[in-house]
Amino acid sequence: MTTNRETTLDQAPCRRSAGIVRRLLNRAHISKDANFASTGSNNSSDSESSHHGSLKERARGHTPSIPWFTPGPGTSSSKHSGSIQATLSRDLWDEAYDRLRLDRNTAGLVVTYEFIVSQELPDELKAIARGVLSSADGDTDRRAEFMTAIARTGLAKRRGSKTSQVDDVSRMVVEYSKRAVAVELNEYPATALAWSGVCVLTPLLVDPLLHHNDFCRGTIHIIGRIPWYMSLIHMLMSMARPTGSHGDEVERQYKNAKDNIVGLYCHVLEFEMNCICATASAWNQVAKNMVRWGTIGELVDTIRQDDEQMSTLVNDIVTDLPQRQEILSRNTDLDVDVLDKEWRINEESGEETGPRH
Template identity: 35%
Template sequence: MSAIAAEQFQHQAPPPDQYQNRRASVFGKFVDRFRSGNGPKVVNSRGGLLPDEYYENKIKNSGESARAEEEHVPPPAAARSRKRGSISVSASALSAKMRGGRRETGSSNQTSPVVAAAPKDIWTESYKALRDDRATSELTLTYEDVVSQQLPKQLKQDRQDAPLRECSDQERFDLLMAITRRSVHKGQTDEQAEQSDDEARAMIASCRKAIDGLMSAQPAFAAAWAGLCSLTPELLEPIIERNDMRAGLVHIFGRLSWYGQLENKLMNSNSWNDENEFREKEDMVRSTLSHLFRAVLELEMKCVCATAGVSDPDIDSVVGWDELSGLVRRIMQADDEVFGIVRQNCNHDVQDELCALDGDFRMPSEEEEEDNQAQE
């Protein structure tokens, strides 16, 4: 980010009495330092990173009421799990044009109306966009080569180790799903992993559990995370020793269930307070989710390639370590923008459900301690 952008979107941490139930964990303190820099910084009254004026202006521009007494506040558990700050540049400002979404075609005067094709799911769309983008195509193809080594033995033999790049979209999806299922099954046989005090092992167990819970309902989402699911603690441990990679993984490992529900909720008019508002903002929301999903998938690919790059300098060269911090910050600010969309537009039930999922990864011992404190 430029110095001007960094200065413009600085924020500070909330006053101690604003979220008195939130407890600073080991991971939380680490990510706080990464996100906010050296000094204390201010956040808005919502617990996010965008200034209050950002939401006030958006509400005024859309003609909505901004009365504070009518604003719904998620339950305390959601407030505690809300992440503690990031860089708050608008995600829409990071792209020159919007991708995806539906278009209104034809008019009542046309004799042969044009029917728009149903849009692909955003996870598949985002994955293909990374593969087709010249800036990330090499990373994506390298990721596919690395992750294909985790295919079940019979599938590898049947395919004679042919690269995923030669597959059709459906074949690629089927193979990635096979990797995800195999990895999740491994996690189910490791009953102690979820309660492990080993950070890398606990992270992977948390990832597999989140993906397993959404695999049937969100198969495209599950296939997109085949790479992280297939990692082992031995592979992940040296990677999370790097501050930039660690901060990014703490962020996305804790939010996998959040990511898995966003498309299903935000692209459904029943989740919104106003259906007309949904129709007006549908393309904008789809574009914002595309930016977010592309960024988190790019981080997953970089992580998987980094694990293989420990022993192979050629693979390590595609990671782009110098750009990693910027990618992590981009993910954080995109998540903040999506959080703002949820708070501004979704009904109370959807707000409560989604906001409770938006938080950093925490070790099992930290979660247990917090649960005990909440019961006292």
């Protein structure tokens, strides 16, 4: 993939200050003197200031309360095989994933991402997985099986290291992400395909992402909305069957909503894949070359616009008020203040600050 600027995550210096939100925001603020490896170009200080301000506002959203979850055999995807919602969700994520896989501009990103996340698997399965995930025959069932194995392996590992190399913010982001994915995986097996990359992250890997302004903006925006993205299926399910003289109009509206969801999913997956490749860029040159270092901010802006458009669609399509309010309540940034309070409560009570297993 051609990029107009190349760097690595550890080349983005930041300032630290007191306060959990300010610390996160300052970590994300890239110095105007940052040295970029390939071109030596610098970020515009005006651009950084505007991003910094908007990030501060969006970081104070209302993170949905995600209950603790214990991964286990009771969450097997087989129990959901007959669910219409689960099947439709799987179809939407499959279509989005395949768009990226078959697009020559993102095919390399997909393959590199799959190579990295497949490292979670036992050695005897790694080679098989690499031959299956992006196979030419497009076997989505086998891909789903391997992505589920990757996601469950990632969820089952402890990621809450108390190493002094990272602060509480990175650990909280990882733990919230795991909880959110685990809860959605209960209902939608497609969650594994959508968020396997999130499942393999560790605090040490997330920490550099939060030093980079655009990756930090995207992380706050997308991680907080995992429940939102998975709940968009309810918008489609709420639409009436096309009958009578209004059948064509309803069908058109349904197709438009579906296409918008798939487009949003494409962008979310692409950001996630860029994050995973960026975390590996320090030791993997191929992964480094796949990252949209110079344009990742544009992708984040596109996702934000997609979400605004999706919110409008939900308001227009979902007629049941309680259901509409429930869906829209999930369209929110990751609130670091809420996570910090929860973290401190759990620390004081001696409870685990992540899924028990």
